Amino acid sequence: MSDSAIDAEPGTVYLVGSGPGDPELLTVKAKRLLEAADVVLHDKLPGPEIIDQLPEARREDVGKRAGGERTPQSEINERLVELAREGKSVVRLKGGDSFVFGRGGEEAEYLAAHEIPFEIVPAVTSAIAAPAVAGIPVTHRDHASSVSFVTGHEDPTKDESAVDWEALAATGGTIVVLMGVGRLPDYTNALREAGMNPETSVALIERGTWPGQQVATGTLETIVDVRDEEGISPPAVTVIGDVAGTRESTVDFLQTDYGAAESEGEQ
Amino acid sequence: MSDSAIDAEPGTVYLVGSGPGDPELLTVKAKRLLEAADVVLHDKLPGPEIIDQLPEARREDVGKRAGGERTPQSEINERLVELAREGKSVVRLKGGDSFVFGRGGEEAEYLAAHEIPFEIVPAVTSAIAAPAVAGIPVTHRDHASSVSFVTGHEDPTKDESAVDWEALAATGGTIVVLMGVGRLPDYTNALREAGMNPETSVALIERGTWPGQQVATGTLETIVDVRDEEGISPPAVTVIGDVAGTRESTVDFLQTDYGAAESEGEQ
Numbered sequence: 001m002s003d004s005a006i007d008a009e010p011g012t013v014y015l016v017g018s019g020p021g022d023p024e025l026l027t028v029k030a031k032r033l034l035e036a037a038d039v040v041l042h043d044k045l046p047g048p049e050i051i052d053q054l055p056e057a058r059r060e061d062v063g064k065r066a067g068g069e070r071t072p073q074s075e076i077n078e079r080l081v082e083l084a085r086e087g088k089s090v091v092r093l094k095g096g097d098s099f100v101f102g103r104g105g106e107e108a109e110y111l112a113a114h115e116i117p118f119e120i121v122p123a124v125t126s127a128i129a130a131p132a133v134a135g136i137p138v139t140h141r142d143h144a145s146s147v148s149f150v151t152g153h154e155d156p157t158k159d160e161s162a163v164d165w166e167a168l169a170a171t172g173g174t175i176v177v178l179m180g181v182g183r184l185p186d187y188t189n190a191l192r193e194a195g196m197n198p199e200t201s202v203a204l205i206e207r208g209t210w211p212g213q214q215v216a217t218g219t220l221e222t223i224v225d226v227r228d229e230e231g232i233s234p235p236a237v238t239v240i241g242d243v244a245g246t247r248e249s250t251v252d253f254l255q256t257d258y259g260a261a262e263s264e265g266e267q
Numbered sequence: 268m269s270d271s272a273i274d275a276e277p278g279t280v281y282l283v284g285s286g287p288g289d290p291e292l293l294t295v296k297a298k299r300l301l302e303a304a305d306v307v308l309h310d311k312l313p314g315p316e317i318i319d320q321l322p323e324a325r326r327e328d329v330g331k332r333a334g335g336e337r338t339p340q341s342e343i344n345e346r347l348v349e350l351a352r353e354g355k356s357v358v359r360l361k362g363g364d365s366f367v368f369g370r371g372g373e374e375a376e377y378l379a380a381h382e383i384p385f386e387i388v389p390a391v392t393s394a395i396a397a398p399a400v401a402g403i404p405v406t407h408r409d410h411a412s413s414v415s416f417v418t419g420h421e422d423p424t425k426d427e428s429a430v431d432w433e434a435l436a437a438t439g440g441t442i443v444v445l446m447g448v449g450r451l452p453d454y455t456n457a458l459r460e461a462g463m464n465p466e467t468s469v470a471l472i473e474r475g476t477w478p479g480q481q482v483a484t485g486t487l488e489t490i491v492d493v494r495d496e497e498g499i500s501p502p503a504v505t506v507i508g509d510v511a512g513t514r515e516s517t518v519d520f521l522q523t524d525y526g527a528a529e530s531e532g533e534q
Contacts, residue, residue, distance in 0.1 A: 012522060020389070024296035027286070027391060031295060097395055098404075100414070105404030105513060112517040119522040122287070122396035124294060128364055129389035137365075137372030139416075145430055147367070148415040148438065149406075163412055170434035171415065246372060250379040255279060255386040 010084040010116050011038070015104045017097040017123025020133075021047030022209040022257065025124050030093075033121065038088040041079065043071075045095025045235070047210050073103060077110040084116045095235075097125040101151050101178055127176045130208025130237040134215045135247040135254045138174050143242040146173030152180025152187065152238070165190035174241035181206075181234045185224050191240065192220055201245035206236040213258040217244060277383050278305070278355040280347050282371045284364040284390025287400075288314035289476035289524065292391050297360075300388065305355040308346065310338075312362025312502070314477050340370060344377040351383045362502075364392040368418050368445055394443045397475025397504040401482045402514040402521045405441050410509040413440030419447025419454065419505070432457035441508035448473075448501045452491050458507065459487055468512035473503040480525040484511060 014033050019025040026034075034040060040054055043063030051059075062071045062079065076092075083090045098104030104120065111118045127149045128138055138147040148171060150163050168175050169191050177187065181204070192198055198221040206214040218226035220240065226232075281300050286292040293301075301307060307321055310330030318326075329338045329346065343359075350357045365371030371387065378385045394416045395405055405414040415438060417430050435442050436458050444454065448471070459465055465488040473481040485493035487507065493499075 019294070022296070024299070025294045025389065027292045027294055028298060029289070029291035032291070097391075097399070099399045099406065100395060101406050103408065104399075105407040105510070106409075108402065108404070108517045108521075109513065112520040115520060117520050117522050118517075119524075120399045120402070122292065122391050122399040124364075124389050124391055125395060128367060128392060132364070132366045132371075132387050132389040135375065135387070137375070139366065139368050140372040141370065142373075146415055146417040146435065148413055148440065150413040150440075164438050167434050167437035167439070168413065170437065171431055172434070173415070173417075243372070246376065250375045250385075253379040253382065253384050254375075255384050 008087050011086070011088040011090060013080050013084050013090045013092060013107075013111055013116055013118040014121055015098045015107055015118060016091050016093050016121040017099075017102065017125070018046035018050050018093050018095055019124035020096060020126040020129040020209040021049065021207065023049050023053060025129065025209060026050065027121065027123060029121055030123065033091050034093070036089065037091040039083055040091045040093050041076065042093040043095075046093055047095065049211070073106060077107060080107065080111060081114045081116055084111075095126070097123040100125045100127060100149065126208055126237055127178055130205040131176065131203065131239045133209055133213070133256060133258060134203065134205045135251050136203055136239055136244055137246070138176060138239065138243060140243050140246060143246065144172075144174040146171050147176060148173060149176050149178065152177045152183045166194040169194040169196045174239065174243050177238040177240070179234065180238045181227065181232060181236045184227055184238065188220050188223060196220060200240060201242055203239045203244040203247065204232045204236050205239070206232050206234075208237060209258055211258070217247065275354050277351040278353070278357060280351050280357045280359060280374075280378055280383055280385040281388055282359050282365045282374055282385060283361070283388040284366075284369065284392070285313035285317050285360050285362055286391035287363060287393040287396040287476040288316065288474065290316050290320060292396065292476060293317065294388065294390060296388055297390060300358050301360070303356065304358040306350055307358045307360050308343065309360040310362070313360055314362065316478070340373060344374060347374065347378060348381045348383055351378075362393070364390040367392045367394060367416065393475055393504055394445055397472040398443065398470065398506045400476055400480070400523060400525060401470065401472045402518050403470055403506055403511055404513070405443060405506065405510060407510050407513060410513065411439075411441040413438055414443060415440060416443050416445065419444045419450045433461040436461040436463045441506065441510050444505040444507070446501065447505045448494065448499060448503045451494055451505065455487050455490060463487060467507060468509055470506045470511040470514065471499045471503050472506070473499050473501075475504060476525055478525070484514065
C-alpha cells in the first residue's frame with residue numbers, strides 16, 4: 001500500500017448500493033454520486049448494464065484478483081482508506097443494498113476506525129425487487145405478516161454457523177433466500193424437516209431486473225427438480241411462502257421491462 | 268363510480284414505491300414515471316418533500332376522506348380501475364416499497380381481475396434505509412445472518428392475528444418493526460418473555476431520511492423509557508438486535524444529509 005498519506009483532508013467514501021441491476025432502479029443519488037466520484041470500486045454484482053456505463057478510467061474492479069480468486073475484504077478495506085487519504089471522493093458500489101448481506105457494516109467500521117468520513121446511500125434490494133418485478137409481493141395481508149431474509153451460502157468461518165431454519169419456518173412468514181441456488185436442496189429439506197408444508201409455494205428469480213431475467217415456480221417438494229429442468233443458475237433469489245403462489249392470478253396483466261416471457265409487454 | 272368505460276385500451280397503472288422520503292432516494296424510474304403520469308394517487312407517507320414536487324393538477328390524495336377517516340382500500344382499488352379505463356397513465360405512489368406492508372399485492376390482484384395492465388416499480392424500503400442512514404446495517408457477518416421485517420400494528424380483522432414473536436426471537440437475527448412506536452411496550456415485552464436478552468440493543472429511527480430525522484437507542488429493557496424521554500413519535504422504524512449497537516463505533520465519521528445531530532456533515 002502506498003504511503004502517500006498527507007496532511008490534507010481525506011476524501012469521503014460513499015457506500016452505495018446499485019439496486020438489483022436495472023440502471024433505472026439506481027436511486028437519483030447513486031446516479032449523481034457515480035457521475036461525480038473520482039473512483040468507483042465495484043465487483044460484478046451491480047450487473048453489466050450499470051458497470052458498462054462507468055468510464056473505465058474511473059473504475060476499479062475489486063471482485064477478483066489477478067489469479068482469479070476473490071479479493072479478500074481486508075484488501076478492499078485498505079484500498080478504500082488509501083484512496084480517501086489521497087483526497088479522493090470514492091464510491092464503493094455493491095449490488096443490491098450494501099447493508100443487506102453486502103458487508104457495508106464491516107466497511108463502515110473499518111473506515112471509522114481509520115478516521116475516514118463516509119456516507120451510506122441505501123438502495124433497492126434484490127431481495128424485494130426481484131420477486132416484485134416477477135409479480136410476487138414479499139408481504140401480503142392475506143398471506144404473510146412477516147418476511148425474513150437469509151443467505152444461502154453462509155460464512156463457513158463462523159463457528160455457530162447455522163441459520164435457524166426451524167425458527168424461520170415457525171415465523172409463518174415469507175422466507176427470501178439470497179444466493180441460494182446451490183444449496184436449494186439443503187434448505188428446502190431443512191424446512192420440510194422443520195414441519196413446513198411440502199405444498200408451500202416456492203419461486204426462483206434468476207437475474208431479477210437484468211436482461212434475461214428468468215422465473216420458475218414450484219413447491220417446497222418440487223422446486224429442486226424445477227431448478228434443474230429450467231436451468232436456473234446464480235445469481236438468483238428464492239421466495240418461499242404462499243405469496244409465491246399469488247403470481248398465477250396476476251401475471252397475465254403484469255407488464256415488465258425484463259425478460260419474463262409471460263407478459264405481453266407494452267414498452 | 269363513473270360509467271364512462273369505453274372501447275379504448277385501458278391505461279397502465281404503475282405501482283410505484285417512493286422510497287423512505289428523501290427525493291434523491293427515488294429511483295430514476297420512479298422519477299420518470301412521476302413526471303410522465305396523467306395522475307398520481309398517493310397518501311401522506313411518501314413525505315412532504317416528494318409530495319410537494321408533484322403538480323397539484325395531476326395528483327389525488329387518497330390518504331383520508333373528507334370526514335377525516337382513512338380511505339378504504341376498496342375505494343382506492345376502484346379509483347385505479349376507473350382512471351385506467353379512461354385511458355390514463357396512473358401512478359399509485361406508496362411510501363417505501365409498495366410490496367413491503369404496502370398493499371401492492373392486493374392492488375395488483377384487483378387490477379388483474381379487472382383486466383387492467385399494471386407494472387411494479389420496486390423502491391428503497393424504509394425498513395432497511397432508515398436504519399442504514401442512521402449507521403445501522405440490518406445484517407452483519409459478526410452479528411446477524413438473517414433479518415425479519417414485521418409491522419407493529421397488525422391487521423385487527425385477522426383471526427389468527429398474532430405475529431409469532433417467539434419464533435422471531437428464536438431466529439437469532441435482526442428484527443425490524445415498521446410502524447411500531449405505539450405498541451413498542453407490547454412487543455418488547457413479548458420478546459423478553461420469549462427469552463431474548465433484555466440487554467439486546469434497540470434503536471428507533473423517526474422520519475428516516477426526512478428533514479428532522481431523529482435516532483434514539485437503548486436496550487430491550489430501556490427503550491420504552493427512551494422513546495418517552497426523547498419524544499419519538501410515528502412514523503418510525505424499530506431495529507432490535509446486536510447490529511443496533513454497532514452504530515456507536517462508527518457514528519463519529521458518519522456523514523449525513525439528514526437531521527441526526529451527531530455528524531459534522533461535509534456534503
